[in-house]
Amino acid sequence: MNKDLEHQFVTNLEKHQNIAHKICRIYTNDQASHNDLFQEITIQLWKAYPKFRGDAKFSTWMYRVALNTAITLYRKKKRGIQTQDYDTVHFKIKAEEYDDEAEQQIKLMYDAIKELNDIEKALVFLYLEDKNYREISETLGISEVNARVKMNRVKTKLRTILNP
Amino acid sequence: MDGLDLLKKNWKKQEDNLPHLSYDDIYKMLWKKSSSIVKWIFIISIIEFLLGTLLSIVLADKEYWQQMETLHLKKFMIFAEAVSYPITLYFIYRFYRNYRKISSTDSASKLMKDILKTRKTVKFYIAYVLISIAIITMVSIYILMHYHVLEVNANEASKYVFDTVDWIKMIAILSIALILLLGVIWLFYKLLYGILLKRLNRNYKELKNLDV
Numbered sequence: 001m002n003k004d005l006e007h008q009f010v011t012n013l014e015k016h017q018n019i020a021h022k023i024c025r026i027y028t029n030d031q032a033s034h035n036d037l038f039q040e041i042t043i044q045l046w047k048a049y050p051k052f053r054g055d056a057k058f059s060t061w062m063y064r065v066a067l068n069t070a071i072t073l074y075r076k077k078k079r080g081i082q083t084q085d086y087d088t089v090h091f092k093i094k095a096e097e098y099d100d101e102a103e104q105q106i107k108l109m110y111d112a113i114k115e116l117n118d119i120e121k122a123l124v125f126l127y128l129e130d131k132n133y134r135e136i137s138e139t140l141g142i143s144e145v146n147a148r149v150k151m152n153r154v155k156t157k158l159r160t161i162l163n164p
Numbered sequence: 165m166d167g168l169d170l171l172k173k174n175w176k177k178q179e180d181n182l183p184h185l186s187y188d189d190i191y192k193m194l195w196k197k198s199s200s201i202v203k204w205i206f207i208i209s210i211i212e213f214l215l216g217t218l219l220s221i222v223l224a225d226k227e228y229w230q231q232m233e234t235l236h237l238k239k240f241m242i243f244a245e246a247v248s249y250p251i252t253l254y255f256i257y258r259f260y261r262n263y264r265k266i267s268s269t270d271s272a273s274k275l276m277k278d279i280l281k282t283r284k285t286v287k288f289y290i291a292y293v294l295i296s297i298a299i300i301t302m303v304s305i306y307i308l309m310h311y312h313v314l315e316v317n318a319n320e321a322s323k324y325v326f327d328t329v330d331w332i333k334m335i336a337i338l339s340i341a342l343i344l345l346l347g348v349i350w351l352f353y354k355l356l357y358g359i360l361l362k363r364l365n366r367n368y369k370e371l372k373n374l375d376v
Binding site for chain 1: 166167168170171172174175179182183184185186187190191193194370
């Protein structure tokens with residue numbers, strides 16, 4: 001067994017695990033599903049790792065594989081996730097840092113995001129990660145124009161969900 | 165401010181609240197996949213055992229044993245069950261051991277060995293089931309024939325005397341029936357465990373590819 005490869009991979013993943021956790025936070029509603037998705041992402045990354053040549057950054061590559069895993073997994077389940085099950089403990093926001101109104105707004109925003117479909121969630125996630133349209137298009141394998149159009153649609157959709 | 169932009173502003177700050185897994189936690193995750201397959205093999209073997217036991221309890225009522233008695237099969241059936249239960253339980257134990265071993269494995273080479281071992285256990289198990297059914301069927305038929313001949317001879321023997329050709333015919337028919345029965349059972353097991361074994365094999369191949 002190539003111990004070096006293993007060690008390299010785990011070290012990289014440990015360093016960049018936040019990416020996967022944040023994806024889990026967007027796609028799942030409770031701790032158990034969070035852990036399941038995280039594990040699935042780990043396995044998919046590890047399977048794909050021999051093909052990772054190192055010509056891209058590990059994090060860039062990880063965005064792509066991890067998001068694809070989440071998208072595929074939740075596409076299979078269709079709309080198996082119920083938004084009302086949503087667990088608020090899941091993203092504790094330190095109360096002292098924000099005023100109540102902002103906190104409330106963020107919570108509503110999370111609820112709205114949970115109602116998006118798998119691809120839309122990916123777009124929102126990359127937007128929150130402050131990726132530009134070129135990076136978004138590369139990660140999701142769509143054209144830059146398409147990414148822009150889709151992103152605008154998602155923003156409109158979120159607004160409609162929040163202000164019906 | 166737009167809700168999404170507000171969230172984006174606070175997105176970075178919430179990173180402190182994200183779970184953090186250690187190197188070892190992540191390392192262990194790499195091998196979890198095989199363990200869930202082996203867990204299913206273990207679970208299926210238990211379900212199969214329970215169903216079999218339940219079925220034999222429901223079907224083997226007093227009438228059944230009386231029938232066995234008149235056919236002179238009772239002793240043999242009791243003997244067969246007494247032998248087969250411990251063996252089946254032993255296989256379940258082995259499946260459990262395999263599962264425990266694979267879920268606690270932390271090296272790829274050991275995992276590969278354990279996967280091969282699990283496959284072997286499953287194959288032995290299927291072979292055992294097929295062979296035991298074959299033996300039980302053949303012995304039962306032998307006992308039936310043996311007593312049948314004895315009882316018939318006492319009455320009007322001349323009518324029922326089998327010549328060699330008749331014997332060959334009968335044995336041929338019985339053999340074909342037995343082979344068909346075993347074939348069906350084999351197919352059933354192939355389906356039941358085959359899918360899991362296939363996945364396990366795929367994991368094994370992946371591990372082997374990483375080895376190069």
